[in-house]
Amino acid sequence: MNRGTWLLGRLAQIVPSFLFIGVAVFVLARLLPGDPVSAMLGDHATDATLARLTAQLGLDRSIPVQLMQFLGGVLRGELGDSIAYRIPVARLIAERLPATVLLTLLSVAIALALAVPLAFVAALNANRWPDLLIRFVFQIGLSTPIFYVGLLLLTVLAAWAHLFPVGGYGDGWRAHLWHLFLPALTLALSFAAVLMRSLRGAVLDVINAEFVDFARSKGLRARVLLGRHVLRSAMIATVTLVGLHVGSLLGGAVITESVFAVPGVGRLMVESIFARDYPVIQALTLVLAVFVSLALLATDIVQMWLDPRVGR
Amino acid sequence: MSNGLVLTRRAGLALAAGFAAVPVLTLPGVAQAAPVRGGKMVYGRYADSLFLDPVLNDANVDIWVMNNLYDTLLTPMQDGLGVAPGLATKWSMSADGKSLALTLREGVKFANGTQMTAEDVKWSLDRARNPKNGAWVDLVASITDVVIDGPLAVTVKLKHPDLSILAALATFNTAIMPKALFEATQGATDAEKAKAFAEKPIGTGPFMLVEWQRGVIMKLVRNPYYWKMAPDGKPLPYLDALDFQIIPDDSTRLLKLKAGELHGTEFVPYSRVKEIQADANLRMELWPSTKVTYLTMNVRPKLGDGSVNPLSDVKVRQALNYAVNKDAVIAITTQGLGTPMTSFMSKSTPMQHAQTLYKADVAKAKALLAETPFKAGFEVTCMMVAGNVDSTNNLTTIQQMWAPLGVKLKIEQLDNPTLTKRYRAGDFSMRTASWTDDIADPNQITSYFAYFPNIGSLHSGWDNKKVNALFETSQEEVDPAKRKAQYREIQEVYTEEAPILFLYESPYPVAFRKNAMGFVQIPLGNNLFEGAYLAA
Amino acid sequence: MSLVVRDLRVVFNTRSGPVWAVDGVDLEVAPGSVLGLVGESGSGKSVTLRAIARLLHGHAKVSGAVSWQGEDVLAMPPDRLRRLRGAEIGIVFQEPMAALNPVLSIGQQIDESLVAHTVLDTKSRRARALELLDLVGISAGATRLGQYPHEFSGGMRQRAMIAIALASAPKLLLADEPTTALDVTIQDQILRLLLRLKDELGMALVLVTHDLGVVAQTCERVSVMYAGRVCETGKVSEVFAHPRHAYTQALLRAMPGEQIGAKLVPIPGQAPRLDAPSPGCAFQPRCTAREPICATQRPSFTELATRRFACHAGARL
């Protein structure tokens, strides 16, 4: 089978899932106890006020009607207005999505930058002190709650040493990257630990593989040997892991964005759940599903590039 | 409606209460040099505003900053107990108490440079009292008409005498908006126009909004046409620009303040107050508030599941109140910054009647409980908004204090909408809550806490005929002294009946860099930046 | 002699203690000659081969001497070792599917050898790669260069691996059971190919195999290994005609020969354990010609003009 066709097939498998996700999240959102109007008006509003706003927002219509309206809107590319902020959901998400995407990508980059070299050092020194030390440190990274790591990094590196800004997002690309470094690092630590574990194991497997011995017998430089033969093969399994973890990175972004005051969609999602802001919850779930699917597709492509056997 | 709302819009926010009425803030150290003009102040807020329309908004996050964009005819005094001139310079009530004549200030311009007229005033008040508009119409329900008497004169006609009308005209929902500009805004209905207008609101306030990224930042610049003059005779505000940065995490906001990335921030956790007071670069400000923190009890005879409700017995409620050592709660939750409640209203509420409420007495509590069918103790569940640190502290402490009575307190953390739903449906035993007034008058808090026909006395089901009647009378009372006596009686009955568990009042904890001066927060919560400046 | 191995020993430290995989091996390979290294599985042939090219991993302890054109291989610094591998000594592994990197094209795998050992530019390297494929009998080289190992058949893979090993024209090719994984007709092709290349390129060849037939067909000299030691070395014709070690004799008897109807005699017993060496001859428990001394004293080498063997019974076989 042609590899392009194979990729298209992967895409085709994903697309119908979106319809399912759309319906599922619509139902799930309505299963949440409470409603957006009383959440917004608080404890003291009178029933009349409540009823008036509910009607104004169209939330008094039957659930099937609302579902049809939602799905129809999605097909027309209209996502409706946020109940809490009273501005179009599309605008809200457009304002917030870049920060989260950047944060996620940056944290994947940092996680790889940390995990790949250290996994090599650990694997090449398997069960000796550099290995044990690296594994212990990463274990701490893996076991420390994300909000605590964030607070620690903020306090020490930002507020005390003034090496980084204390949260926020800044203006312009360079400022964005600068502001997002610490949150990305926070998010990357636990992910790097997972990657490191997997990669260390893969390197240990690969390094004893016959083809590496054969490559050595060709008199290749250590750099070529490790980079081309060992790393590339070891990365194949790890790349899959990256794809599968994008979803949980986004989940972790919920807390990271809150601690670092990053204006991302993770925070928006949780705020919207807590506010029962249905249009935002629904649209955001779809947008995140698209994002994660694109990430999975990207890892498929990388994997295809790494491993010629995939997709043929 | 009123307001309230304090109770919480979000999990995680520490809203507790109680405050120290007396210790008003001190601004030590810095000599009061002449304010400096210019510069940009950056202020950290815990949550963003939602909808900057004076009439159609719903939440404190809007109310507390809107006065920087809009003005009202009168303004609340800084102690919260009276009103001062605003867009109106003079006012007089007719002898029958049903007609209030106001003289408008001369030369007031909106931030776009157009003149404010009597027409704008009439239109704004008519919009505020339109029953179809929003949650706050009750505050101005007594108005029957607004009459234009001349370019600078309007008369507000009342259905019946209403001593709270002056306070109402100093409340956010009666802010004056530019009629022509509003009506020229895109949209078919008032609601649609309001949505578009609130994107870039224009009022007569000291600042105007130039950029707003929801949940991230709100950028204000000074209104060059602002009418109010500083003591030096030049116009306010001092600042050229004011940024509101949204930083939900308490610790992060404080770190940003310490790093000098913010000039000031609101809602400092009580656990951090001492630390800030000890920091030479910072200044802790504790503003007297109308904030009270308490537990609401469901006093209906049966609970939602049909079981007998011990809290329907007044002696049980009294016993629970006596068993709680408020000072210990205050020490743990507010780090000693709160003060015990002395009425269901805060000390900053006009006509508050201070009493000694249920001073901790375990023996008395046991004795009271012994007189009830529940002398063997019982289990009771209290709902709270998940993640709220102050609520957790309060309930954990109370849990400990009720244990000697055999009362087992179960804590149930819920997310806000779930809690609100169960609360409104009366499907609860107890819940944590706090309240701040929106109006400098006791009628709002009383209508919510004690007057059953409004919202069933905080949805507690407590229905006291005498209090209901007293409240109705007081609403039309023309004699301030008599009105005060009526409120005194209401408060005494309320204390005796104890439909809530009284806890504490607490101040608004705000922190600034040493050079950021002149901010004021009034007991109603409004953030005043017109006099704020950055010292050299 | 281009390659001389003296008293080569390899000890593996394993979880359950040391294993003496190679225990004092001597070998010589003259330029342009073919040496066969035979023995049962586990006799230490492959380990010897890898020890010569220093391909064994950290847990293996190697001692003795390996001299390549007078240079001590075991003491070579990394840079020199890298030039030795590939440029002077090429290696062909047993299982091409495992030895070829599955994620790199054959072209890339040839090319990286050329990059490491030649100064050719991209274009010349490609020309050389095509030449190599042609040399090992792979047609349509231009297409084949871009293909991956899994797109090759077994025989083609082995040819490709030989092409890779020959990329920098080594003077010695170490072939570790290069035909074991292949079916018989392909085996024959590959052996012919190796012999042809040896002649065309003038290199020496060490052929590790457990197949005496292969040795008879291709080699000039043979070393027979048992339990990590060489038990007999000599010209193939002489050794096969008159084995002077009981093990060689047993091996030959166990091999189906040309004489139809000759009786096959399997070797009784099992291969010895290498983790607990006995004081005597390692083959003695299985030996039909054993004498009492075999169990107590390790036989020393008897050196003849073209033969070396270590067997107490050598004289009477």
Add this chain to the structure above:
Amino acid sequence: MRAWLPLGTGLLILTAFLVMAVIPESIAPYDPLGFDFAALLAEPSAEHIFGTDQFGRDILSRTIAASRIDLQIALFAMLGPLLIGSVIGLLVGWFGGWADALFGRLADIVVTFPFLVLVIAIVAVLGPGLINMYIAVSCVGWVVYARLMRGEVRIQAQADYVAAARVLGYSTARILLRHVLPNAVRPVLVYAVTDMALAILTGSSLGYLGLGAQPPTAEWGVLIADGRNFFTTAPWISLAPGVAIVLAGLGFSLTGDGLQALLDVKR
């Protein structure tokens, strides 16, 4: 050697926590729920080795008492997904066909949801508390186990002994339970052990949002979350539970490593 050192160390750590979980009263110096108004936020000292919290409760005692709840979280938050996922993986891996295709789609969908967000939403529906947290984690976490199990089953299904069992005419149930499952379950079990460390972290994240263990129950994540308000003034509050979480994580991961080597599971 390669298996026993990590396995032994890991099991030693876990045993220590298990002992704390079973008999906290005998080990903890104070009542974990007991207030001490004389020692609010006391610094670490001889009396309170890890200090006290804002209620004057002894941090060490609370950390020890929390072992029970945290080991329970680790166990149950792993067990639910493990059982559900393994059964599904076993069945779809063996039978394939439309069920397998459906599983593929469903798994795709579940991984496109941000894990924590989904758990938050489910907990919001069901209400906070540990039981609901287990349910939420099971709803999301089963996919990984099912994928692992499915992959192993498909490999085992090709194995000679399975073919032999079929030839002998054994029932499908017998082949699955007696032959395929025991062989396929090893990598799943190894993953499960390391997953337990992650379960504790999920618990702490929910604790941060107030959706995990309810007060006054001591739970490491909640203890650490409580400490964040005193991060600068009383940093010791988070120390002991932090050390406990790291040690427990280390224990689980070492045990997992050891098991992996012992059972010779390919990564």
